[in-house]
Amino acid sequence: MFQASLKALSAALAAKQISSVELTRGLLERVARHSALNAFITVDAQKSLAQAAAADARIARGEAAPLTGIPIAHKDIFCAKGWLTTCASKMLSNFTAPYDAHVIERFNAAGAVILGKTNMDEFAMGSSNETSYYGAVKNPWNPDYVPGGSSGGSAAAVAARLAPAATATDTGGSIRQPAALTGITGIKPTYGVVSRYGMIAFASSLDQGGVMARSAEDAAMVLGAMSGFDTRDATSLERPAEDYTRELGAPLKGLRIGVPREYFGEGLSADVGAAVDAALAQFEKLGAKRVAISLANSALSVPAYYVIAPAEASSNLSRFDGVRFGHRAAEYGDLAELYCRSRAEGFGAEVKRRILIGTYVLSHGYYDAYYLKAQRIRRLIAQDYAEAFKVCDLVLGPTSPSVAFRIGAKAADPVQMYLNDIYTIAANLAGLPAMSIPCGFGAGGLPVGLHIVGNYFAEAKMLGAAHQYQQATDWHAQTPKGFEA
Amino acid sequence: MSAQGQWEIVIGLETHTQLSTVSKIFSGASTAFGAAPNTQASAVDVALPGVLPVANKGAVERAIRFGIAIGGVINRRSVFARKNYFYPDLPKGYQISQYELPVVQGGSLSIFTKDGEKTVQLTRAHLEEDAGKSLHEDFHGMSGIDLNRAGTPLLEIVTEPDMRSSEEAVAYAKALHGLVRWIGICDGNMQEGSFRCDANVSVRRFGGPLGTRREIKNLNSFRFLQQAIDYEARWQIATLEDGGTIQQATVLFDPDKGETRAMRTKEDAHDYRYFPDPDLPPLVVSEAWIERVKGELPELPQARRERYQRELGLSAYDAGVLTASREMADYFEQVANGCGDAKLAANWIMGEVSAWLNRLGFVSDTPIADCPIDAATLVQLLKRIQDGTLSGKMAKEVFADIWNQPLQSQGDTVDAIIDKRGLKQLSDAGAIEKIVDEVLTANARSVDEFRAGKDKAFNALVGQVMRASKGRANPAQVNDILKKKLSA
Numbered sequence: 001m002f003q004a005s006l007k008a009l010s011a012a013l014a015a016k017q018i019s020s021v022e023l024t025r026g027l028l029e030r031v032a033r034h035s036a037l038n039a040f041i042t043v044d045a046q047k048s049l050a051q052a053a054a055a056d057a058r059i060a061r062g063e064a065a066p067l068t069g070i071p072i073a074h075k076d077i078f079c080a081k082g083w084l085t086t087c088a089s090k091m092l093s094n095f096t097a098p099y100d101a102h103v104i105e106r107f108n109a110a111g112a113v114i115l116g117k118t119n120m121d122e123f124a125m126g127s128s129n130e131t132s133y134y135g136a137v138k139n140p141w142n143p144d145y146v147p148g149g150s151s152g153g154s155a156a157a158v159a160a161r162l163a164p165a166a167t168a169t170d171t172g173g174s175i176r177q178p179a180a181l182t183g184i185t186g187i188k189p190t191y192g193v194v195s196r197y198g199m200i201a202f203a204s205s206l207d208q209g210g211v212m213a214r215s216a217e218d219a220a221m222v223l224g225a226m227s228g229f230d231t232r233d234a235t236s237l238e239r240p241a242e243d244y245t246r247e248l249g250a251p252l253k254g255l256r257i258g259v260p261r262e263y264f265g266e267g268l269s270a271d272v273g274a275a276v277d278a279a280l281a282q283f284e285k286l287g288a289k290r291v292a293i294s295l296a297n298s299a300l301s302v303p304a305y306y307v308i309a310p311a312e313a314s315s316n317l318s319r320f321d322g323v324r325f326g327h328r329a330a331e332y333g334d335l336a337e338l339y340c341r342s343r344a345e346g347f348g349a350e351v352k353r354r355i356l357i358g359t360y361v362l363s364h365g366y367y368d369a370y371y372l373k374a375q376r377i378r379r380l381i382a383q384d385y386a387e388a389f390k391v392c393d394l395v396l397g398p399t400s401p402s403v404a405f406r407i408g409a410k411a412a413d414p415v416q417m418y419l420n421d422i423y424t425i426a427a428n429l430a431g432l433p434a435m436s437i438p439c440g441f442g443a444g445g446l447p448v449g450l451h452i453v454g455n456y457f458a459e460a461k462m463l464g465a466a467h468q469y470q471q472a473t474d475w476h477a478q479t480p481k482g483f484e485a
Numbered sequence: 486m487s488a489q490g491q492w493e494i495v496i497g498l499e500t501h502t503q504l505s506t507v508s509k510i511f512s513g514a515s516t517a518f519g520a521a522p523n524t525q526a527s528a529v530d531v532a533l534p535g536v537l538p539v540a541n542k543g544a545v546e547r548a549i550r551f552g553i554a555i556g557g558v559i560n561r562r563s564v565f566a567r568k569n570y571f572y573p574d575l576p577k578g579y580q581i582s583q584y585e586l587p588v589v590q591g592g593s594l595s596i597f598t599k600d601g602e603k604t605v606q607l608t609r610a611h612l613e614e615d616a617g618k619s620l621h622e623d624f625h626g627m628s629g630i631d632l633n634r635a636g637t638p639l640l641e642i643v644t645e646p647d648m649r650s651s652e653e654a655v656a657y658a659k660a661l662h663g664l665v666r667w668i669g670i671c672d673g674n675m676q677e678g679s680f681r682c683d684a685n686v687s688v689r690r691f692g693g694p695l696g697t698r699r700e701i702k703n704l705n706s707f708r709f710l711q712q713a714i715d716y717e718a719r720w721q722i723a724t725l726e727d728g729g730t731i732q733q734a735t736v737l738f739d740p741d742k743g744e745t746r747a748m749r750t751k752e753d754a755h756d757y758r759y760f761p762d763p764d765l766p767p768l769v770v771s772e773a774w775i776e777r778v779k780g781e782l783p784e785l786p787q788a789r790r791e792r793y794q795r796e797l798g799l800s801a802y803d804a805g806v807l808t809a810s811r812e813m814a815d816y817f818e819q820v821a822n823g824c825g826d827a828k829l830a831a832n833w834i835m836g837e838v839s840a841w842l843n844r845l846g847f848v849s850d851t852p853i854a855d856c857p858i859d860a861a862t863l864v865q866l867l868k869r870i871q872d873g874t875l876s877g878k879m880a881k882e883v884f885a886d887i888w889n890q891p892l893q894s895q896g897d898t899v900d901a902i903i904d905k906r907g908l909k910q911l912s913d914a915g916a917i918e919k920i921v922d923e924v925l926t927a928n929a930r931s932v933d934e935f936r937a938g939k940d941k942a943f944n945a946l947v948g949q950v951m952r953a954s955k956g957r958a959n960p961a962q963v964n965d966i967l968k969k970k971l972s973a
Contacts, residue, residue: 079535092534099528101535198535205763234539234765312763315567318578319532323630326534339571362569362758371760 001026002161003479006070006218009164013059013069020059020069024052024113027071031116031162034483037138039156041076042084043116051113058111067225068111073163075154076117077124078209079198080104087200088120088132091320091327091346101198102230103167103209110225115163119153122348123317124174124202126150127420128410131350136407139182140480141446145404148178148420154212155182160483165213165222169199171206172305173399173424176436179212180399180449183438185466185476186212187219190456191431192237194223195230201316203309204235206428215476216437216466220244223459239457247464253287255465258392260295263423269402271442276398279439279450279469283396286468291392295384300377301426302418307361307374308429313351314358320346353414382430389455394465398423399436399449423451433459437466438475447475492725494718495687495695496654497646500661501639502671503615503679504547510614510638511538511581518677526617526632532576537764540565540612544638547670548588548612549770549778551640554668554785555607557592559775565612565765569758573630574617582641584759587611588768594664595787596656597805605657606645612768613639634678640670646685646695651714655707658682659809660786667786667811681705684714687731688721696721697731701738701745713738717745789814797827806835813853816860823864824871833867837884857891858884865899873959879908911957914966917950920958921966924949935971943967 001023004012012018028045048071055069079085079097081104086092100108107114121131129137129152137152139145140160147156151168155178158166168175170188179186187210194209201207209226213219224244230236259280264273284290322328322342329341347355361370388395400420410417427434432453439450450469454462470476509516512529529536552559566584589610596603617635621628642661648654662680665671673680682704687696701717704710716738721731736745761767784792786808793804807817813834821830842852866883869875875883883902903909911917925932928949935942950963 079533085534087534095534097535098533196535197537200534201537201764203763232539233537235763311760315569315579315758315760318569318571319534319576321571321573321578323573324531324576335573359758362760364756364758367758367760 002030002485004164005215006164006213006221009070010066010221013055014064016059020052020055020071020113021049023069024048024071024115027115027163031157034160034162036143037140037156037160037162038135039119039137039153039160039162040073040116041086041088041119041134041153044083047082048113048115055111055113065110065225066221067107069113070165071113071115071163072107072222073115073118073154073157073166074104075120075151075166075168077120077169077200078103078167079200080114080117083114083117085117085200086133087123088134089122089346089348089351090133091343092200093133093327095326097198099198102195102232103226104198106226106228112225118151118157118166121150121152121174122351123200123313124150124169124171124207125313125350125354127173127177127417128405128407129153129178130407130411131348133348138407139404139446140483141183141404142444144406145444145446146181146407148181148400148404150174151178151186151212155179155184155186158182158184158212158214159480161479165211165218167209167226168212169202169207169209170424170428171202171208171309172428173421175210175212176424176434176449176451177400177420179436180438180451181404181447183447183449183475183478183480184212184214185216185219185435185437185470186210187223187435187459187463188427188433189223189227189459190237190433191428192235193227193433193457193459195228195233195236197230197232197236201312203312204316205312206305206309208428215470216435216463217245217248217470219435220248220460220463220467223463242460244460244463247460248467250461250464250468251287252283252465252468255283255288255394256291256392257283257288258291258293258388258395260293260298260388260395260397262295262298263397267401267419267422268398269442272398272400272402272448275440275442275448276396276450280396282469282473283465286472288465293388293392293395295381295388295395295426297377297380297384298426301381301429302422304374304377304381305421305425305429306357306418307370308378310354310358311362311371312358314355314362317347317351317355322346350414378429381426385426385430385432385453385455393454394458394462395453397451399451400424403442403444403446403448427453432456433462435462435466437469438478439473440475447478491690492688492718492722493691494649494651494714495646495689495698496648496651496714497685497698498644498648498654498657499683499685500642500658501615501681501683502642502661502665504544504638504640504670505672506541506543506547506638508541508543509636510541510544510612512636514636516637518674520633522629522631523633526635530576530632530636532578538581538762540765540768541638544612545588545768545770546774546778547638548610548640549775550668550670550782551610551642551665552589552592553775553779553782554664555589555592555594555610557589557607557610559770560586560588560590561770561772562586563588563611563768563770565762565768566759567762570755572616572619573628574619574632574635576617576632576635580614580616581762581765582613583611586767588770594657594660595790595805596653596660597802598652598656602801602805603653605647608643608645610640610642613641615639646687646698651711651718654684654714655711658707658710663808663810664786668782675705678705682710684710684717686714686717686721688718688725696725697733699731699734699736699745699747701736702748704738709738709740712740712743713745716743720745783811786811786814793827797821799827799831803831803835807831810853816853816856819860820863820867823860824867826867826871829867829870833863837881838863841884841888858887862887862899869899869903873912874903874910875908876910876960878956879910882906882908907957909957910959911954912959912962914962917954917958917962918966920950920953921963921970924953925970932971943971
């Protein structure tokens with residue numbers, strides 16, 4: 001049951017071969033059994049089982065939607081009414097959301113079950129899930145290794161078969177990098193496809209919700225359920241609903257895959273390079289045509305990102321002031337001290353670092369040199385992709401320069417940590433859809449991810465290409481040791 | 486206060502007008518005034534984690550209306566920006582405003598003072614949200630926060646430093662107040678904070694470079710605006726004349742003491758770290774939208790002023806005063822149309838009506854709305870002047886009578902009151918002649934003096950006749966009859 005695909009579970013529920021209550025209870029037990037992974041911040045069996053019972057009743061009434069009764073784990077960045085919603089921060093360790101995010105509303109309307117809230121880097125700032133106030137998440141492939149971040153809890157949960165799918169968010173690679181490091185499929189759609197309402201903001205112009213699942217097919221189903229126009233998010237795109245499974249059967253013949261030369265140079269570890277090369281060869285074998293492309297400004301994406309994202313974060317996180325909700329210092333003499341102590345105590349080191357960087361780059365006299373320049377680079381990076389998509393349909397490359405690293409290995413070196421996202425950041429800066437799928441194993445038997453970037457609204461095409469690859473390979477079906485049954 | 490001696494006062498105003506939308510600028514919460522604290526603060530207004538702002542179209546449309554009315558440029562694309570600072574009544578830790586690209590740029594407003602008409606140039610008008618309210622009393626050493634006002638839509642209207650006296654500043658504020666109400670974008674309620682001015686004041690020697698300005702914050706009455714500027718300008722001049730210098734600062738006006746005092750100086754000024762709000766796409770205003778708004782605008786004060794001068798023959802000053810508010814202009818037009826004499830209507834409204842409103846200390850933003858004598862009643866009264874029933878003096882008595890006891894409560898018409906008070910003018914030529922004859926007989930000496938060439942004696946005789954008629958004789962007729970008799 002834990003190995004079954006989401007599609008198979010959906011069919012089993014509809015055929016009443018299994019009830020949602022059974023499925024949910026089984027997964028909750030599994031989550032408890034593997035609590036050492038530290039993948040979840042909050043589970044609430046009572047709430048989950050109540051939803052499962054309601055789903056069963058709905059199925060009995062013959063009113064089931066494809067996701068009715070399916071337990072989904074949610075990154076603890078999505079507000080869910082009545083659920084503790086912490087963003088993995090001490091600052092929100094006492095915050096019970098009084099409302100549902102648009103994404104949660106969508107899942108609730110579909111009859112899905114909230115399996116729990118998953119661990120993450122604090123306020124989604126990190127690439128290793130080590131910045132969480134609730135402790136590091138362990139990689140199911142090796143508990144001494146990080147699962148990647150910031151959506152490390154969702155990634156570990158899906159990789160360890162604790163949940164058939166999970167929601168996540170991606171600001172610079174937070175879905176794709178952990179998907180790569182844990183051997184699962186993760187997709188971040190075009191900016192504006194998934195509403196940000198109720199998704200706690202890190203960097204508003206880059207944040208995008210998405211899915212982590214075990215296959216492209218499952219991801220397509222979940223993405224269809226969670227996306228859609230929302231009047232409460234002014235950056236949400238008003239487009240007709242899409243069936244993201246519609247191109248799953250499309251053959252790869254004639255598909256032009258662009259391979260950027262900049263992504264295979266210095267910094268890419270050999271094991272990852274080899275796995276990605278093999279994957280590209282597999283795509284060619286399936287009929288795709290390889291096109292050499294250049295993304296000339298890609299080296300600028302990390303510096304531009306580390307100006308724009310902290311700038312927006314420094315402002316977005318100002319609301320955490322200890323006044324209305326969240327952590328407030330126990331003792332303070334005046335207003336300034338209330339702010340300083342509450343924020344000093346409530347935020348972790350990485351969040352503080354980014355608030356400081358962001359405050360600095362927006363300061364009078366520095367704004368033009370940093371923020372405006374970064375915005376110009378952002379446009380150049382988008383132009384690079386626009387040029388690339390004139391000669392290819394999808395851009396393929398490595399998701400992350402290396403396989404998962406040891407917990408603690410990069411924690412003291414923020415720059416090394418930031419370079420984890422060197423291949424993924426550009427898609428956020430340009431607002432393009434991007435995904436990672438497993439494509440082999442590298443050093444230490446740890447998974448390698450293949451990065452696929454599409455043009456705006458090319459999610460169905462990307463998912464179709466990934467699905468075709470997954471039909472011909474079984475990397476996505478590999479289960480980490482100890483989690484098979 | 487006008488310029489003092491060799492000093493010129495330079496004033497620019499920033500006015501926060503609360504836009505009359507039903508809901509807030511970035512949330513669906515109500516903007517109604519006076520609700521219990523925090524009952525009109527939605528998740529967005531409280532800035533809960535994860536919430537997002539969505540711009541209120543009604544607020545944008547009101548800004549467009551204003552831009553058209555002042556002849557400004559409506560930017561087809563403007564940008565919402567975040568102004569970052571911490572304060573407990575600012576829930577997000579930033580205020581959403583417009584910075585580099587406001588929705589309206591340029592435009593102008595005509596003002597009227599005793600020196601005549603003047604045009605004040607506007608710099609810009611931008612949309613922004615209001616903050617909440619901090620309450621420092623009644624909480625035993627703590628502060629209370631009321632977020633009902635947080636997110637209320639404001640249009641901040643900024644002038645060039647074009648005004649040279651507090652009179653001009655007040656005239657501008659009144660003209661702006663009249664205009665925003667005229668075009669229906671703001672209720673103008675100053676007690677409730679719907680219309681608040683910040684005054685930038687500096688002084689300089691005539692012909693010299695601009696002096697350093699200090700900004701007086703949050704003036705919510707025309708009187709305070711005048712007092713604050715007067716005090717501030719006097720203080721700056723005195724400081725400079727004593728050899729001191731002016732530090733750029735933000736100051737508050739204390740209406741009880743009639744003084745301004747510094748709140749913060751430039752040194753501790755915030756770095757607001759403005760940047761475009763990534764939650765809100767650029768505000769795009771289409772040509773079609775502007776055209777539609779244009780078509781829905783009422784006749785504007787400037788157009789009415791010109792019409793009153795051109796068609797009704799009023800002076801520029803009178804036309805200006807009568808178009809200070811839409812209520813005033815409508816009242817004037819009803820009276821003018823009713824009695825058929827625009828100048829008579831103008832004289833009465835600007836004379837008697839205004840004098841009574843002022844005398845009774847009406848502080849409302851639209852005094853004419855407080856006038857207990859409606860236009861139809863005033864028309865009845867003016868008609869009795871026109872047909873000779875009442876002299877001007879008598880009409881004023883009737884006016885006072887109706888003012889103090891409105892017709893409805895007296896259950897009467899103007900004519901009935903004239904009868905009841907016996908104020909009807911004596912216009913019966915025979916009756917007047919009889920009085921004249923009696924007066925001439927009793928004042929033979931005055932008659933002799935007049936015939937000897939003393940013109941003054943004539944006035945004395947008129948006075949006697951009026952007295953003898955208890956003031957009721959039609960003065961014009963008295964004049965005629967007297968002249969006739971004396972020259973006989």
